[in-house]
Amino acid sequence: MSTTASGLAQIGKSVVIKGELSGSEDLYVDGQVDGSIALKGHSLTVGPNGQVKGSVDSKTVVVQGQLNGNIQASDRVDLRKSATVTGDIAAQRISIEEGAYLKGKVDIQRTDAK
Amino acid sequence: MSSVSQTFMKLFRGSSGPDSIPAQSPQKLTRRSSGLGELSRTWESSENLCILDLGSTSPTNIRHFTGRGHRIYSEDLLTASTDPELATKDEQGAAILDSRKFLADNLVYPAAHFDAILCWNLPDYLDESLVKPVVGRLWSVLKPGGMLLAFFHTRDAGPDSPCHRFHIVGADTLEMQKIELRREARRGSNSSAASDGFQLQRVFNNRHIENLFRDFASIKFFLARDNVREVLVVR
Numbered sequence: 001m002s003t004t005a006s007g008l009a010q011i012g013k014s015v016v017i018k019g020e021l022s023g024s025e026d027l028y029v030d031g032q033v034d035g036s037i038a039l040k041g042h043s044l045t046v047g048p049n050g051q052v053k054g055s056v057d058s059k060t061v062v063v064q065g066q067l068n069g070n071i072q073a074s075d076r077v078d079l080r081k082s083a084t085v086t087g088d089i090a091a092q093r094i095s096i097e098e099g100a101y102l103k104g105k106v107d108i109q110r111t112d113a114k
Numbered sequence: 115m116s117s118v119s120q121t122f123m124k125l126f127r128g129s130s131g132p133d134s135i136p137a138q139s140p141q142k143l144t145r146r147s148s149g150l151g152e153l154s155r156t157w158e159s160s161e162n163l164c165i166l167d168l169g170s171t172s173p174t175n176i177r178h179f180t181g182r183g184h185r186i187y188s189e190d191l192l193t194a195s196t197d198p199e200l201a202t203k204d205e206q207g208a209a210i211l212d213s214r215k216f217l218a219d220n221l222v223y224p225a226a227h228f229d230a231i232l233c234w235n236l237p238d239y240l241d242e243s244l245v246k247p248v249v250g251r252l253w254s255v256l257k258p259g260g261m262l263l264a265f266f267h268t269r270d271a272g273p274d275s276p277c278h279r280f281h282i283v284g285a286d287t288l289e290m291q292k293i294e295l296r297r298e299a300r301r302g303s304n305s306s307a308a309s310d311g312f313q314l315q316r317v318f319n320n321r322h323i324e325n326l327f328r329d330f331a332s333i334k335f336f337l338a339r340d341n342v343r344e345v346l347v348v349r
Contacts (some may be wrong), residue, residue: 073339096173103194105187108180 013049020054029065036069050084054085063100070104143290144283148336149263149344151286153230155186156261158285163229166255168236170245170293174281175232187228191248192239192277192293192312195219210243211233217247223255232258232280233264235342237326239277246326253329256349262330264345271341279310 008026011017017029022038029037030047035046039058041112046052050065057072063083081099081113088105096102157163163184167175169190172201179186179209197219200211231252237245256262278290299323317328320335320343327347336344 007184054272094176096171096176098173100171101174102171102176102188103190104237105185106180107185108183110183 011048011050041074046083062092132296141292142281143278144290145288145338145340147286148203148338149265150282150288150330152158152334152346153348155287157182160229164227166223166228168230169234170279172279172281174289178221178282187223189220191236195241195244204243207272211241213244213247216244217251221248221251221255223253224316226257226260227255229257229260231260231262234280235260235265235267235277237264237318238267238275238314238316240315242315249326250329252309253349258331260348260349262327262349263349264337264347265329266323266343266345268337268341268343269317271314271317273314275314275341277314 008028009023010028010034011031016034017032020035020038020084021027021033022099024039024042026043026044026045027031027037027039028047029050029052031049032051033113034053036054037052037056037058040103041059041111042056043060043062044056045062046065046067050063051064051068054066055069056067056070059075059105060063060078061071061073061076062080062099062107063071063085064080065082068086069112070074071085071091073089073095074094075091076093077091079085079094079096079100081097083097083100083102085101086103088107089102090109091108095108117133137271146236156181157165161183162189163177163179166187166189168177168189170190170193171188176188194215197216200216202210202212204210225343233252235319236247238247252262277293279287279293281291283289323335323343323345324333330347332348334346336346338344
């Protein structure tokens with residue numbers, strides 16, 4: 001795992017990780033992760049070559065590659081046009097580009113304004 | 115086995131091969147839908163419904179339902195049915211799709227889970243061996259009183275009627291977009307399918323449709339101008 005100049009932790013496309021990942025910084029995954037990812041309060045980006053098999057829990061989730069697992073985002077989920085997601089999505093906001101593939105439930109969880 | 119799969123999938127998708135011209139950028143057409151209009155009254159007057167969309171993933175539909183506080187499930191059954199691993203043969207040696215395997219991988223939900231199911235034109239384009247098993251599963255995952263909307267071509271539509279995906283843009287208005295199988299390539303099947311569309315498999319007459327949904331409590335037909343019958347069934 002490397003860190004870019006902007007401080008973003010990055011898993012390169014040749015890297016394969018098996019097991020749970022957790023952290024307190026933003027993460028970019030362009031490799032393969034077989035296991036859950038928990039980044040409370042931070043963002044996860046699955047790059048175009050990224051393959052994640054496991055549940056994801058973070059503030060924001062951006063998917064450009066493949067994600068096989070449930071997504072729980074305290075803020076937003078962004079599925080880009082090349083995304084393939086198999087799993088349920090729970091978030092406050094969701095954005096899905098035309099061309100993205102989703103097999104699963106979308107549940108928008110609103111915070112009570114009262 | 116791979117050659118059986120390839121032959122079968124070629125039959126299923128029509129005769130165009132790897133040299134086919136790539137699909138043009140799909141145009142969107144708008145059509146009025148009486149069936150959707152009737153179904154819309156349900157989701158406009160209720161909250162927290164559970165809706166299953168069986169068409170290609172539609173950001174528009176997802177936005178439409180989540181914006182109204184409903185939960186939407188998206189499952190592209192037509193694309194799922196192109197999985198080459200489903201290809202098998204029946205007792206007479208004819209190429210079929212393995213409906214048991216298909217239902218083990220798809221439409222896996224608790225019984226009586228959904229308030230509404232958007233089937234769109236799925237039965238017209240789905241392989242014959244999957245149609246009845248799929249409708250049986252849809253019956254079981256739909257709540258009693260829940261509604262299912264499906265579209266069927268009439269004979270006048272012709273055998274080359276393109277397969278569309280449907281986006282809900284109003285209470286009774288749909289935007290139709292010709293389906294491209296771009297996603298299929300990502301799902302691991304042969305890349306030639308990427309530029310092919312789905313082929314109309316059959317034309318159901320009214321009696322066939324009634325038989326198909328015979329386990330449901332009621333069925334209502336709406337004849338549209340574009341050689342399509344809309345069917346709204348209630349479990």
